[in-house]
Amino acid sequence: MSDIPTTMFAVLQKGDGYSGRSDGPAISDASEYLEPADIAVPTPGPGQVLIKLRVASVNPSDLHFIKGEYGQPRLKGNPAGFEGCGDIVAAGAGAEKMVGQRVSFVVAQGCSGAWAEYATTDAINCIPLRPDVSDDDGAAQIVNPLTAMAMVDIARQAGDAFVVSAATSQLGKLMVSLGRDLGLKTIALVRREEAVAPLKEMGAAEVLVTTDPELLQKFAAISAELKPRVFLDAVSDQLSEQIFTAMPNKARWISYGKLSNEPPKLTQMGQFIFMGKQIEGFWLTSWMRSTPPADQIRVVGEVQARFADGRWKTDVSAHLPLRDVVSNLAEALKKTDGKVMITP
């Protein structure tokens, strides 16, 4: 391990703890939340590994997190970044046999983040990669794909059709194609007309544009016919509430993101009472805590097979060098046709 340097370049969290706000993931200037620094390369503790970064991904959860509105507190001075792909170059006691593996990883709470030349995490948060999975796909193989698999499974158990908002997001597209493969009818909500054809191509049963003035009438007709019971929602604004109130008996609004900062008003409380509707949330961290390891391993294997054989792929809008993250991340995020990937 003599080739591991003592210091590294990293992009650090500027905030600490929670902001107490809920503004959505949009950022206009990353330097409000992040700062570049040279810091000591972290040391993996027992059961942990040190990973030399190949590619880190930028997920909405990363942005919520650096803004202090995610489900775990910020740690000022610690590198940001939850997910990536890299090579395990050192390990703490009990994890030694992982050294040398190329892995997908998510950063465990309290470990050193992925937006850095080196990261640490618990060995159990690493998935060894098949050689036929690319670094880009490997860097986005856990957060979105497992969320997609777990949420579409919830939808499948509830009925034959489901609704997905922000369907052009990487996660949205994974869910649309997974729904098609499972024989489910997906009703996809998108912001732009241009997204309709590609999503239908991908297997969506219906695609509706949220700016269409007749959106709600169209949705009501489709809802009456297909009877979707689950709404997998990344936006969680007033339009989400209108979609939810147009859904049939026993509909569940499952929020997994807050792309809008508009607090939705509940205009039809009676639907909870008389129609058995519910609002709930989905968080991959909770799913991982509550799902038996054998089921998780099966899902992880299925995810990797989908990336390896090309059924799924990660659309990349930009590769951003680590040293440009603070200055250029906000600009890079303006492109909406894929994920921003960070390289060392």
Add this chain to the structure above:
Amino acid sequence: MSDIPTTMFAVLQKGDGYSGRSDGPAISDASEYLEPADIAVPTPGPGQVLIKLRVASVNPSDLHFIKGEYGQPRLKGNPAGFEGCGDIVAAGAGAEKMVGQRVSFVVAQGCSGAWAEYATTDAINCIPLRPDVSDDDGAAQIVNPLTAMAMVDIARQAGDAFVVSAATSQLGKLMVSLGRDLGLKTIALVRREEAVAPLKEMGAAEVLVTTDPELLQKFAAISAELKPRVFLDAVSDQLSEQIFTAMPNKARWISYGKLSNEPPKLTQMGQFIFMGKQIEGFWLTSWMRSTPPADQIRVVGEVQARFADGRWKTDVSAHLPLRDVVSNLAEALKKTDGKVMITP
């Protein structure tokens, strides 16, 4: 059955179907929704009974219903009123052995309502009354008491403490005393300071006044200590949302009424995601459809025993003759120290 007249006095629904609104149960003038009339005494169909009214109760659900904002459509020209106590004086095929019984009843959908000299309902919607249960208690023995039993059971399965809004309502008081009997800690929300001492007397662990400027700080401290997981809420306004957001992980906001017409805003969508919180509803009709008959009979027996031995009683604020309902109901409802009861 020769003593049954051919016509009767009844208070009829003026509206039809749903109003499409959600304004809460308050009424300023009953004549907007109700009209007096002499109509034919209804004939019980197969499995149904004809009941000569002793006392009918006025529940918030009756008011939501006549305003067109309840879970079943109005039937213009049909008598209003869901619940009462009376004597079965005639029966359709299969229900003959019920004739002569004094019963509590709720009116089945499509039958002739309780705010009339005679009502019809399905025989299975009638509970024969023990002689030691009064007519007033018999007239309010199903809707509120079964709702209280079923909802407190949900709370008990979720933890050791729960929150109840509108705790001075008849249903609220039933839940507070039931919670005490089951060893649960009830956090009661009331509108007036005068209600604090009586509810503590009744067994509430904590009583908070909703107009107290320090309400939310006090609630947060109590919530952190008692960790209530269920909020049984009849109000469903913005304060309800604030109470819900101050509750711990996995809290469930269970709405069973909409006393306020304010649509609450969801200010903390992240709590659904990261804290596993949920919003849902409770409707006795759904509970009756989904709960096995044996369990329902056990609960009904327990309810009647509680009224017979005095653990529960129905506080009556006014007895209103049927012929005065249209003119005087709105005024009678202004008293908040008990239920309005309607007599023939």
